[in-house]
Amino acid sequence: MNRGQLRPRSATNAGNQILNEGDHHTSRCRTGLRVLTFATLLVAAGCGESAGPGSTPGRKLVVTTTTMIADLARQIAGPDLEVVGIMKPGTDPHIYDPTPQDSIWVRKPDLVLVNGLHLEGRRLDMIAGAGQKAVELGRQPGIRTRASAAAAAPDPHVWWNPRYFMLFAEGVRDAFIRLDPARADAYRTRAADYLARLQAADRQAAAAIETIAVPRRYMITSHDAFYYYGEAYGLHVDAVLGISTDAQARADDPDRLARLAAERGIPAVFHETSVSAAQNHLVDLVQKLAREKYGHEIRTAGPLYSDSLGPPGSEADTYLGAFRANSRMIVQALGGQWPPPTATGTAPGAP
Numbered sequence: 001m002n003r004g005q006l007r008p009r010s011a012t013n014a015g016n017q018i019l020n021e022g023d024h025h026t027s028r029c030r031t032g033l034r035v036l037t038f039a040t041l042l043v044a045a046g047c048g049e050s051a052g053p054g055s056t057p058g059r060k061l062v063v064t065t066t067t068m069i070a071d072l073a074r075q076i077a078g079p080d081l082e083v084v085g086i087m088k089p090g091t092d093p094h095i096y097d098p099t100p101q102d103s104i105w106v107r108k109p110d111l112v113l114v115n116g117l118h119l120e121g122r123r124l125d126m127i128a129g130a131g132q133k134a135v136e137l138g139r140q141p142g143i144r145t146r147a148s149a150a151a152a153a154p155d156p157h158v159w160w161n162p163r164y165f166m167l168f169a170e171g172v173r174d175a176f177i178r179l180d181p182a183r184a185d186a187y188r189t190r191a192a193d194y195l196a197r198l199q200a201a202d203r204q205a206a207a208a209i210e211t212i213a214v215p216r217r218y219m220i221t222s223h224d225a226f227y228y229y230g231e232a233y234g235l236h237v238d239a240v241l242g243i244s245t246d247a248q249a250r251a252d253d254p255d256r257l258a259r260l261a262a263e264r265g266i267p268a269v270f271h272e273t274s275v276s277a278a279q280n281h282l283v284d285l286v287q288k289l290a291r292e293k294y295g296h297e298i299r300t301a302g303p304l305y306s307d308s309l310g311p312p313g314s315e316a317d318t319y320l321g322a323f324r325a326n327s328r329m330i331v332q333a334l335g336g337q338w339p340p341p342t343a344t345g346t347a348p349g350a351p
């Protein structure tokens, strides 16, 4: 298998944004100023009145950022904790800014779960960094992040490698046990069940991607959210945008990717859900250039769920649902077989 043998894709075009973010590591004064600004925003919003939905007395309050982490927390919390996710489906976490609706913060959450690695933007990085109660799941031991040569922060999209999401799950389980030791057994049981489901989804994806012809194991997407997914399964990943949706595309990238698609016979390029129409349009430009300049027909597939789950009631309203939907779209678009042949019950490389 080609696991892990991916060409490093350093998204240099994300460099500016991430370098800018890096400054809050070094300036306590500026960080303090931003905390004050955020507090002012909360006061100005007149929050702090009602406790909000689901605030059953006695249950501790867990606040999460991304929709993936909210789902994970609910899977393991069951009815024992109140989980409030502050990002809605479709939210782009890279450019997320707290709004008055986020008045949940004044209820003083007992625990805050964030992706971290600078995914959530400056204010949330700051909130996470400000208190002992925050757990930055992207920094769980065992997660090997991809550094970017031009950036001060690593690629934050670690959750689409389900083996890394298993580490998220273990981190959430352990945080819940520390928070509420009386119910430790319940958290352990739910986490074990959820980990088994993640393992099954991982094996299924690995077996399906094995059915894609090797030269076609190449994903071209709008922003670079799938490097860790690709790393897990031996898929190359390339994007017209860098790691963050806040970056500018390099002018030569659509042409470079169109030529590459033609050379390798790549049959599809992918849209994503949590980027702007203009950003997905860059993927359409790859398709157009491939046809007009290189005589290679290519189709648009997706949209893939990148930085957010789907809306409630959709097939992708949970992490596992979104992961399977993404895997199906990728495998089918690149000419593989979904569902994978059952004969490959033990997928190569599966844990």
Ligand SMILES: [Zn+2]
Pocket (backbone or CB within 6 Å): 094, 157, 223, 224, 225, 243, 244, 245, 306, 307
């Ligand atoms: Zn992203």
